[in-house]
Amino acid sequence: RKEVEQDPGPFNVPEGATVAFNCTYSNSASQSFFWYRQDCRKEPKLLMSVYSSGNEDGRFTAQLNRASQYISLLIRDSKLSDSATYLCVVNMEGSYIPTFGRGTSLIVHP
């Protein structure tokens, strides 16, 4: 089983839709979690950190479920500009070496 798993998609949604991605991790000692966004042929950019209590930034909401070992990203009111690959990143406790998932592709169409 891979350390960090994501459904590669693509998720194809119309503008204005709400879409959610999950990311599962295998190591229960995982300590910190992030979502990155990567546009085609560009570098990854931090979208948001994921806190135990969950956090929200505008249309984006990230949540952590430690019992089931997954994190989620919810995007409300999707925009065309949200089309990208969303990478899940997990750090294990005591390690500063992050593990990336393979990413989930989102395509928002008119």
Place this chain on the structure above:
Amino acid sequence: ETGVTQSPTHLIKTRGQQVTLRCSSQSGHNTVSWYQQALGQGPQFIFQYYREEENGRGNFPPRFSGLQFPNYSSELNVNALELDDSALYLCASSFVDYTEAFFGQGTRLTVV
């Protein structure tokens, strides 16, 4: 812009050759991590440098080596290039606790 720059942006090499990729970190950051990203995959961790010492290494053979300089910039060296080394190579600048990492634009390496 993140302030992390990589050079060159594109490179074509022949199998068996050696290559050096460069990365300048964001001002104030003391840690540089290198990743290999194949098409359709997530970035795979190669190694990390903190204060000029290797601070962790992923599952890559010894022909992948690196350096970090006193100004925290870094190099990735790959010897005896193989066709499977063709990928986007990313460096990320951060503090050692990786609270937030900033990536350079990457070097796209093609081995023929």
